[in-house]
Amino acid sequence: RGKRAFIAGVSDDNGYGWAIAKSLAAAGAEILVGTWVPTLNIFESSLRRGKFDESRKLPDGSLMEITKVYPLDAVYDNPEDVPEDVKANKRYSGSSNWTVQEVVEAVKHDFGNIDILVHSLANGPEVSKPLLETSRNGYLAAVSASSYSFVSLLKHFVPIMNPGGASISLTYIASERIIPGYGGGMSSAKAALESDTRVLAFEAGRKHKVRVNTISAGPLRSRAAKAIGFIDMMIDYSSANAPLQKELSAEEVGNAAAFLASPLASAITGAVVYVDNGLNAMGVGV
Ligand code: NAD
Numbered sequence: 001r002g003k004r005a006f007i008a009g010v011s012d013d014n015g016y017g018w019a020i021a022k023s024l025a026a027a028g029a030e031i032l033v034g035t036w037v038p039t040l041n042i043f044e045s046s047l048r049r050g051k052f053d054e055s056r057k058l059p060d061g062s063l064m065e066i067t068k069v070y071p072l073d074a075v076y077d078n079p080e081d082v083p084e085d086v087k088a089n090k091r092y093s094g095s096s097n098w099t100v101q102e103v104v105e106a107v108k109h110d111f112g113n114i115d116i117l118v119h120s121l122a123n124g125p126e127v128s129k130p131l132l133e134t135s136r137n138g139y140l141a142a143v144s145a146s147s148y149s150f151v152s153l154l155k156h157f158v159p160i161m162n163p164g165g166a167s168i169s170l171t172y173i174a175s176e177r178i179i180p181g182y183g184g185g186m187s188s189a190k191a192a193l194e195s196d197t198r199v200l201a202f203e204a205g206r207k208h209k210v211r212v213n214t215i216s217a218g219p220l221r222s223r224a225a226k227a228i229g230f231i232d233m234m235i236d237y238s239s240a241n242a243p244l245q246k247e248l249s250a251e252e253v254g255n256a257a258a259f260l261a262s263p264l265a266s267a268i269t270g271a272v273v274y275v276d277n278g279l280n281a282m283g284v285g286v
Contacts, residue, residue: 008034009121017120023254034072074149126184139185146189201270218276243278
């Protein structure tokens with residue numbers, strides 16, 4: 001049978017999560033997505049109304065099918081973690097079972113197991129502030145939404161992942177090199193995500209035969225990236241300075257993710273794989 005993938009962090013057809021879903025679907029996987037609760041209605045209605053039909057097209061001409069969309073907020077592990085004001089918020093009270101533990105229980109109930117887990121989400125409320133001006137709460141929120149969310153998703157999903165399964169997250173080179181403007185503790189959150197990739201590769205590999213890798217992606221004009229505010233500059237910088245002078249497409253990251261999730265990558269785990277037109281290898285701008 002085909003593989004089953006759960007992709008956390010799909011709210012529109014512009015981001016890396018959508019592109020990864022498409023590449024996995026093109027390779028024959030069944031697609032389940034986790035959509036951030038506040039964006040659930042707009043995503044589902046756009047999907048239903050055919051707004052994404054053009055971008056659902058796969059190389060063979062068929063349209064990507066999303067078998068099920070689960071509401072998800074990956075900063076909460078179970079209902080006891082959810083503060084009263086969030087519970088009462090209209091955008092949240094309209095959906096249910098969206099904490100990590102509940103989503104995994106629902107997937108288990110609906111499908112039994114999965115083969116592939118993709119984490120394509122991040123959030124840093126103070127991303128536009130330099131680290132020196134970041135509050136403790138802002139920093140911890142960035143790490144909670146962008147790093148621990150992966151630990152939590154893998155922790156809850158790994159018991160229902162088939163041996164030989166794989167997980168993938170998305171990181172950014174600001175974890176290891178100075179990228180002014182990527183603030184609010186987001187650089188710290190990506191450093192944690194990359195370190196966790198290695199430790200979790202060991203733990204999930206030994207215990208469950210599941211591989212754990214992360215893709216260090218180049219700049220893409222996604223909704224999240226536009227919110228940071230310097231994405232056009234980063235795209236121009238990459239085109240000017242990277243070994244490959246072309247704009248990076250989300251599909252190129254999707255295809256690398258499909259490779260990493262496939263048996264072709266059966267000996268690759270604990271790795272940070274650069275999909276960035278080679279920009280990471282440069283020492284100076286030229
Ligand atoms: P995106 O906006 O498509 O994806 C981010 C998603 O995270 C959104 O769908 C948002 O709804 C979701 N999200 C935020 N908080 C959440 C929460 N608490 N629970 C569940 N979902 C939540 O943008 P993207 O740029 O494609 O981001 C995907 C990943 O790629 C992120 O990890 C990002 O850091 C990484 N990345 C992006 C770039 C870039 O230039 N765009 C470069 C390198 C890495």
